[in-house]
Amino acid sequence: MLLEKTMVENNETVDLTPLDEILDAFSEEQGAIIPILQRTQELYGYLPAEALRHISERTGHSLAQLYGVATFYSQFYLQRRGRHIINICDGTACHVKGAPRLVTTLEEQLGIKAGETSPDYRVTLEVVYCLGSCALAPIAVIDGQVVGRLVPEKVLKLVRDLD
Numbered sequence: 001m002l003l004e005k006t007m008v009e010n011n012e013t014v015d016l017t018p019l020d021e022i023l024d025a026f027s028e029e030q031g032a033i034i035p036i037l038q039r040t041q042e043l044y045g046y047l048p049a050e051a052l053r054h055i056s057e058r059t060g061h062s063l064a065q066l067y068g069v070a071t072f073y074s075q076f077y078l079q080r081r082g083r084h085i086i087n088i089c090d091g092t093a094c095h096v097k098g099a100p101r102l103v104t105t106l107e108e109q110l111g112i113k114a115g116e117t118s119p120d121y122r123v124t125l126e127v128v129y130c131l132g133s134c135a136l137a138p139i140a141v142i143d144g145q146v147v148g149r150l151v152p153e154k155v156l157k158l159v160r161d162l163d
């Protein structure tokens, strides 16, 4: 069910040639599922169903095993993500300093809900909980860069300025 859903939602063809290079590099290592999945995700930005099927064929691990690992660890994504990843912190300090307004402002501007990716795959909007920079609350992490003391106008401008 999960596999079918993922295949339908992503509905895209991926180039498996670079994946073969990864699999070749790990061909002597039994049980290297996690590093293979990590490298695969680095390659595609997520774990496409087609790539998982190919990994299954090449390594002999069942698809169920691969999906089991991919869904157990939060570092893995089964859905295609945006070119830009926006994490808004809604931990306690950020929440009281206005994080919910940042989230609703971006949801309205982007036309998506937190946890979703824009239809053009430009942006993925996520809510996270305390990133350890509470003194700068409310914060966002945009493509890995921490931005603090945000207000809706500022976060809107930052997101508009992304390519």
Ligand code: FES
Residues within 6 Å of the ligand: 089, 090, 091, 092, 093, 094, 095, 129, 130, 131, 132, 133, 134, 135, 137, 138, 139
């Ligand atoms: S609550 Fe947001 S960084 Fe701690």
